[in-house]
Amino acid sequence: MATLELYSKGASVWIPDSDAVWVSAQIIQDYKPGHKELLLQLCDRNEVRYPVSSSSDLPPLGNPDILEGENDLTALSFLHEPAVLHNLRVRFLDYSSIYTYCGIVLVAINPYEQLPIYGEEVIDAYSGQDMNDMEPHIFSVAENAYRTMGREERNQSIIISGESGSGKTVSAKFTMRFFAVVGGSAQQTSVEEKVLASNPIMESIGNAKTTRNDNSSRFGKYIEIGFGRKGDIIRANMRTYLLEKSRVVFQASAERNYHIFYQLCASRDLPEMRGLKLDAPEHFRYTNQGGEMQIPGTDDMSDLELTRNSLTVLGVQPVQQMELFRILSAVLHLGNVNIEASGRSSDRSYVNADDRSLAIFSKLLGVEGSQMAHWLCHRRLTVGGEKLVKPMNGQQAVEARDALAKHIYGQLFTWTVHRLNSALRSQRGETRSFIGVLDIYGFETFECNSFEQFCINYANEKLQQQFNRHVFHLEQEEYVREELPWSRIEFSDNQECINLIEGQMGMFDLLDEECRMPKGSDENWARKLYDQHLSSKPHPHFRKPRLSNSAFIVLHFADTVQYECEGFLDKNRDTVFEELINILKASQSELVSELFQQHGNMATVANGSVRSGKRATREHKLTVGFQFRQSLQMLMDTLNSTTPHYVRCIKPNDLKEPFIFDPKRTVQQLRACGVLETIRISAAGYPSRWTYEEFFSRYRVLLRGRQSPDNARGSCTHILPELIPDPDQYCFGKTKVFFRSGQVAFLERLRAEKLRVAAVIIQSHVRGWLCRIRYTRIQWAVVTLQRYSRGMLARRLARTLRYTKAALVIQKTYRMVSVRQLFLMIRQATITIQAFTRGALTRRRHRELLAERAVLLLQARVRGWMERRSYRRVRTTVVFMQCCVRRKAARKQLLKLKTEARSVEKYRQLNKGMEVKLMQLQIRADQQARESAALRETLNTERDAASAELETLRGTVQKLENRLQEKPQPGLVISEKEVEERRRAEEKTAQEIILLTQELQALRKEKEAFHKEKEAISVRLDEAKKAQEECVNQAVSQAVAAFQTELDEERRKYQGLLREFTRLEQRYDNLKEMPFLNEGGTKGHRRSDSIQSLSSEPLSPPSTPLSPQSLTLSLSPFTSAFPSPESIRRVSVTSPSQERRPFQWTSESPMDQLMEKMDVSKDPAVKMKAEDLAHAYDAVRVANKFLENQLQSQRSQWEEEMEAVRRQLHQAIAASSSAAQGQELQELLEVREQECVRLRREVKDLRNTVSLRRLLTQVFPSALVTDGLSPSKPGVSGLLECRKRDETKLFKNLITDIRVDVACSLPPGLPAKVLFLCVRHADVSGDQARAQSLCAAAVTAMKTALKKYTKDVEMSALWLKNAWLLHDLLLKHSHKQSADSDVPPLTADLTPVTRSLSDLCIQAYQQMLSITGTHLHSITVQALLESETIPGLSAGKLAVSRKRSGSDPRPMGGDAPTMASVLRELGALHAALTHQAVPQTLLEQAFHQLINMMCACALNSVLLRKDLCCWSRGLQIGYNVSLLEEWIRNRNLQAGGAVAPMEPLIQAAKLLQVGKKSDGDARAIVETCTALSSQQIVKILTLYTPHSDLDEKVSVNFIRTIQVLLKGRSDAQPAQILMDVRKEFPVTFPQQPSPTLSTEHLVIPDSLKISFLRRA
Secondary structure, three states: OHHHHOOOOOOEEEEEEOOOEEEEEEEOOOOOOOOOEEEEEEOOOOEEEEEOOOHHHOOOEOOOHHHOOOOEHHHOOOOOHHHHHHHHHHHHHHOOOOEEEEOOEEEEEOOOOOOOOOOHHHHHHHOOOOOOOOOOOHHHHHHHHHHHHHHHOOOEEEEEEOOOOOOHHHHHHHHHHHHHHHOOOOOOOHHHHHHHHHHHHHHHHHEEOOOOOOOEEOOEEEEEEEEOOOOOEEEEEEEEEOOOHHHHOOOOOOOOOEHHHHHHHHOOOOHHHHHHOOOOHHHOOOOOOOOOOOOOOOOHHHHHHHHHHHHHHOOOOHHHHHHHHHHHHHHHHHHOOOEEEEOOOOOEEEEOOOOHHHHHHHHHHOOOHHHHHHHHOEEEEEEOOEEEEEEOOHHHHHHHHHHHHHHHHHHHHHHHHHHHHHHHOOOOOOOOEEEEEEEOOOOOOOOOEOHHHHHHHHHHHHHHHHHHHHHHHHHHHHHHHOOOOOOOOOOOOOHHHHHHHHOOOOHHHHHHHHHHOOOOOHHHHHHHHHHHHHHHOOOOOEEOOOOOOOEEEEEOOOOEEEEEOOOHHHHHHOEEEHHHHHHHHOOOOHHHHHHOOHHHHHHHHHOOEEEOOOOOOHHHHOOHHHHHHHHHHHHHHHHHOOEEEEEEEEOOOOOOOOOOOOHHHHHHHHHHHOHHHHHHHHHHOOOEEEEHHHHHHHHHHHOOOOOOHHHHHHHHHHHHHHHOOOHHHEEEOOOEEEEOOOHHHHHHHHHHHHHHHHHHHHHHHHHHHHHHHHHHHHHHHHHHHHHHHHHHHHHHHHHHHHHHHHHHHHHHHHHHHHHHHHHHHHHHHHHHHHHHHHHHHHHHHHHHHHHHHHHHHHHHHHHHHHHHHHHHHHHHHHHHHHHHHHHHHHHHHHHHHHHHHHHHHHHHHOOOOOHHHHHHHHHHHHHHHHHHHHHHHHHHHHHHHHHHHHHHHHHHHHHHHHHHHHOOHHHHHHHHHHHHHHHHHHHHHHHHHHHHHHHHHHHHHHHHHHHHHHHHHHHHHHHHHHHHHHHHHHHHHHHHHHHHHHHHHHHHHHHHHHHHHHHHHHHHHHHHOOHHHHOOOOOOOOOOOOOOOOOOOOOOOOOOOOOOOEOOOOOOOOOOOOOOHHHHHHHOOOOOOOOOOOOOOOOOOHHHHHHHHOOEOOOOOOOOOHHHHHHHHHHHHHHHHHHHHHHHHHHHHHHHHHHHHHHHHHHHHHHOOOHHHHHHHHHHHHHHHHHHHHHHHHHHHHHHHHOHHHOOOOEOOOOOOOOOOOOOOOOOOOOEEOOHHHHHHHHHHHHHOOOHHHHHHOOOOHHHHHHHHHHHHHHHOOOHHHHHHHHHHHHHHHHHHHHHOOOOHHHHHHHHHHHHHHHHHHHHOOHHHHOOOOOOOOOOOOHHHHHHHHHHHHHHHHHHHHHHHHHHHHHHHHHHHHOOOOOOOOOOOOOOOOOOOOOOOOOOHHHOOOHHHHHHHHHHHHHHHHHOOOOHHHHHHHHHHHHHHHHHHHHHHHHHOHHHOOHHHHHHHHHHHHHHHHHHHHOOOHHHOOOOOHHHHHHHHHHHHOOOOOHHHHHHHHHHOOOOOHHHHHHHHHHOOOOOOOOOOOOHHHHHHHHHHHHOOOOOOOOOOOOOOOOOOOOOOEOOOOOOOOHHHOOOOHHHOOOOOEEO
16 A cells, blocks of 8 residues: 555656657646546646556656666666666766666666767776776776676676677777776786787677668677786687678678778778789679768778787788788679579579689689689589589579688688687786676667577577576575575566577477488478477467468567578578688688688588588588587586676667667667566565665654664664555565665655655744744834834924024015115115216217327328338338248258158158167257257348348338428328338238248257157167067077976886886896796797896996986986887787797807897896797887887977077077177077087987896996006095995895884984995095995895885885985085085996986885875775765765675774874875975975875766765865865975865865856856866766755756856866876975085994994
């Protein structure tokens, strides 16, 4: 009844749909038992009535929203088909997650798109992690298999299945890539590389384009990857099943033949391919039948190059490759052989003698063309002991030709597989266990199904049976482990269908029987099937079609398939005539004859039989079906003996479009691949499982009274019978409580109901309290309003009374003022009238007097005017002449000035404003000023002359006026005319003067403009000079920055190379202890690590001393990787095709000469095979050649960059007119050139870093005899003398055998100081060879001590300090450094030793960080992400993932790492470095590296674990990171960048805590999370899981809004989702002044036991 109660209003159900398979609906009316229909509402608001005849007809219930997108299907509350389909759709479309768990099965949906989730950083993130903690991934399954193999020491199998196009091959490739990375080293070894190289070869010869897949595997393969005791890959083996040979001669429409044929045709124009006589694929019958010649997005020519490189890596020589290609080309030409019919009834056939295709075929295979043409059309029969030759008709001859082509290709395929297996074998050790990867075809059903589909579906039946039984077994194991009372779970066993196919008198038996009949046919076989399985004993899984007598139907577990009987017998026989095989055996080609030799016919067991005229042995009569059953049975035996892991690949659509989900096709594949069967088996038992603590944490609200978490089991046992009355719906285990399907949803409903009731009670109390608060506030407001209203009315009355009194006062005053103003106005008007009258009378009298005066004055003026008119005429003429002359001169001067002004403007426009031209402009301006002053003086002179002349004329006029007064009146008219003319002349002259004045002012303004322009040009010149200087400085700065970047990169590469060298040294030390190195040589090839060091204590090669600024400033032109596989394959070191014969080394051999030349001694304790030495020598030669090429390319690149910088500087100098600036730039250029020359010299000196001295055997210090002993140097005292016989004791007591407690109690750098004083004494004594040998022995001893304490941080820090101090002391006292100081230099050349010490410092630094980093890496995730530093924030999940077989128990309680553990590890490293007085900058670099590793590892786990993406966990992470940051800042380590790597993790923690609903939240997230990439932000939001019922999942719309906002952000973060945990920062050792040493300042404790040293 509990399940029926869930069908209430508001519940979600699934109903069938024709298009979407299942659609969601909501119940809008409660269901009661007995109702005949269920009222539902669809998503489009339409209401439907769902018929229900009984309770069993009710539609499936939907899961709670909180379970939407769950990464494990078995964690769903309701386990049924619609829930599975919906969950896969949500994860695939909304979350872009292509992987989902289904119990022990990983469901992989093909995205048809390249996703950035398969990089090495992802492999690192999944390596070593528990399967339950991480998001579903193919790497998680591979890691689970790898860990289970190592823990249980049992073989594992990964079974990858699915239909064509679902991504099986890609999944298998990524699985093998994972094993190659985790089972190998950082640099791939030979076996790992060969395992990966086998994929392109098998894809080219075994994959083809079909209608469903562009790269479909047409064969099954099972790859066994063998692992050694240390978990490293030591061998591999491949088994293949049922190659589709019929595709060689026939392809359906829109399909292609195997890729290799099209790759050869695409590469036909290559010089080595021209002899194959190939053409376009359209011209070959075997490649043009499907009509598809090209696959979009693929390049057949480049694919062939990849195939050839892979063949070379696997040891197939170029000669054999060409043999292989000749056979494949011959198959193409064989298909074009034209067979014509002849005879009366066309019962004969023949091939033309001049057939071009047959001639090419015969030439390529080295056979006789005439014989091949004859036996293609004839066959030999043996009748009564006589041999007869019978001709064949055209159809039979064509079938014989196609059978030969298929047989040739099948033999070649088998030979290739055997060759790959021989190359994948290794003699590195004994295989402890293996992991098998099965990539096999999925269930197939087409319109026309034939023999291939029958075998494929039979194999899937067997695999499905094994899968069902394994799932059933795991379920029962869980119940037994929890001690549950259980009954056997019934599941659909397909044993009956398997018996129908393989049982006695089954389909295969009848098929083989019919094949043995002389006149057997497909129709007879069909009739036998009908008689056996329909008539005599009807089989439930066998049916006959209604409309066909040559077909049959089999009811498989996945679907009902109809098979056509046509071609079954021929494909089962797979016959080829013996005469054709004999021709091929006699081929001139070694490979062809090898393929078809009789002793090599073991391969034919998998490829068919050979028919001859006489009775053949039973071995040759094995049919394809029988062979396939045998190989399948062997596979099943292997799988049953291993622990299987399942991957089911799903094809989401048939359009091959990215992220398109077709529910019909998906459901069909889910039913076919057994995922739904897993769900059914899980649902039949107890699918929901909770620990008692998790159940108590989640459902404690259903308990009554106070309950203690310490008694969680008792509380659960007490409350469950009350909640679920039916005891069959749950069961109590030892550690878990188990529920039937749907019971968790029922408990969720009860919990939600109780929370709802509690919420209603809380709401009622809160609402009452709010209403009371509101009433109190309203009452207080009313009283307040009344009080204020009464006060306002009183104040209004008082204001009215005051206004009335004021109005009366204003009226009285106003009336008095108005009357007074009227009186004053009348009085003022009277006085004004009197004044105006008196004035008018007085003015009239005055006017009369003026009139009389004017008459007299007019008479005088007229007379004077007449006299002046005659004078003005004369003066006007003179002035006019002068003005004309002056105007002409002024205009000339004006034109001259304008011309000069225009020329200056031209110069200014052409930007010719240089200093000389400015000086010319200044001179011209000064000249104009002088001319203007001269004109001004001339004008003043003229004005003075005119004034004098005017006075003279005035005197003359006065005289004339006097005369006119005396003369009579009639002369008045003439005088007026003269006066008018004079006036006009004066006005004209005045106008001329005004014009000249204006022109003069314009010239002055132009002069001022010229001055301003001059100043502007000067300012521009200054600005241009400054800009040019800034441009040059910027270019120089950029060049310096580029050089510095390259320097850091080269330093990082060099340090990586040094780390790899150290690792290889350790590997060699381990190999030396193996017993087989001390035994005599044996036959066969033994793989040797040719790229590792063969010296136990090698010295680093000589190099130039380092600069004082940095200890590791020297550059390395090499990359950290060793020679590429292509370089190795060219020397054919590991070619299995040619067994190397033991090479006898003589005294005159090149190896001995080279060892003698390099001062390499032969250690008799190490007996190395000559073969291994040869391989090592070849590999070293290739490595040197590779490194030299790298160096040359690097050097040429630097020279080109320097030339470009030099050109830029020359251009900048040429653009500047300043000689001083050019000189400075030239000096700067010379300085940079000198620096580049120095850098080139240092790069050149690094060529010897991979010399034979470091790769072959131990180097003893050479005794270099000097010409003479130099006299001892005066003034050097306070040294230590070590006698020759005491050197071994010194190094033993001081370095190699010193106890840890004694070493840690020593003052910092004491061993280095003692060693330096001993070396100094030997050098002062003149024994330079002994000084060099002392230094070399000291370096060797330090290396030994460093290797001895590979797990001790304190000792690593100790020898880091001493090696660094000794390096500084030797460098300070070298000739180069001592030249600038008063310190006497060392006589001996210790440059090689300083270089070795530099490398030793880097090795010690790397070893120290490796020790701490290894410890931190194992606890970082649990401490930073999982530890609950803030208690009480954890909450139970709604559903718990099921425990899988590969999961390890996790430390709980006090054993779990916390932040205190992390800080303890960091504190130990800090204390060790601080105790050794290591500089602060080196401390900052070390902790920057460690913090970056920790934060990258933590962020990757957040991005891959759904349980970490919640609000409470984000709060915990933020607090833990703050503790780490506080620890860093308290020790002042933030200056070196140790805080910067924390920023992405801090922002991720904030992202988990902020709101995620509105658009404002989205904008805030984008603005805040700047250190996270767009993919990382979306990934965290996708994985976000609600912390409790009060929280919600992030909606899809919100994620889309975030994606839109992120598109507009310039994202400087990398494209990949995960961070690089392996990122390493180059270390730079700071140079500090070394102290002046003497024995007086040293305190040597007696515990060192070096009292034999004498003070000198």
